[in-house]
Amino acid sequence: xxxxxxxxxxVLVVLVLAVMLDTASIxxxxxxxxxxxxxxxxxxxxxxxxxxxxxxxxxxxxANGRLFAAELTxxxxxxxxxxxxxxxxxxxxxxxxxxxxxxxxAAALLLARGPFRIxxxxxxxxxxxxxxxxxxxxxxxxLRTLAVMSVRSTSPRTRCGPxxxxxxxxxxxxxxxxxxxxxxx
Numbered sequence: 038x039x040x041x042x043x044x045x046x047x048v049l050v051v052l053v054l055a056v057m058l059d060t061a062s063i064x065x066x067x068x069x070x071x072x073x074x075x076x077x078x079x080x081x082x083x084x085x086x087x088x089x090x091x092x093x094x095x096x097x098x099x100a101n102g103r104l105f106a107a108e109l110t111x112x113x114x115x116x117x118x119x120x121x122x123x124x125x126x127x128x129x130x131x132x133x134x135x136x137x138x139x140x141x142x143a144a145a146l147l148l149a150r151g152p153f154r155i156x157x158x159x160x161x162x163x164x165x166x167x168x169x170x171x172x173x174x175x176x177x178x179x180l181r182t183l184a185v186m187s188v189r190s191t192s193p194r195t196r197c198g199p200x201x202x203x204x205x206x207x208x209x210x211x212x213x214x215x216x217x218x219x220x221x222x
Contacts, residue, residue, distance in 0.1 A: 038087070041080035042143040046136045048072045053132045081108070090153050 052069045055061035084104060092100040123131035161169075174180050 038080055038083045039143055039146050041076040041083065042139045042146070044076045045073050045080075046139040046143070048076075049132055049136045049139075053129050053136065056132060057129050086155075087153050090151060091149070 048069050052061065052065060055065055085101065088100045088104060089097050119134070120131055123134055174184055
């Protein structure tokens with residue numbers, strides 16, 4: 038988790054410097070978005086995995102619910118309006134604010150005490166861990182359904198609405214479904 042926050046902060050610091058020096062490009066933004074996305078995936082997975090080690094034995098459900106509520110609130114309700122407010126003020130401020138917040142999160146993690154590694158009898162590889170996780174997911178119908186729904190809801194093909202679909206007779210992009218009148222999947 039510390040590594041993920043450090044990577045996110047470092048990548049965004051580089052972008053802030055590029056914006057301030059007027060050398061930023063769209064490709065730099067793509068690379069930064071990719072790095073931050075990968076680091077966020079690692080951080081979020083680690084945050085969910087660490088919950089049982091941080092709370093009492095009977096509280097993981099409540100703690101996971103609160104963690105999810107905090108993430109949802111920050112990512113969907115607070116973050117976008119804050120970014121919209123900060124961007125006109127100055128692009129550097131809009132990019133520097135998350136850097137400061139990730140640094141605060143990393144400092145808070147340094148204060149957490151306890152062994153947060155999973156105890157194992159034998160050493161495993163990342164591939165074996167991923168395979169074990171996928172087997173676990175596949176073996177539980179509810180989790181499997183939620184995972185499929187989550188992937189389906191974030192797929193670009195499902196982002197249909199008045200802004201992305203048109204009933205005019207224009208050529209459809211190749212990714213759209215020809216069987217639907219609007220071209221949306």
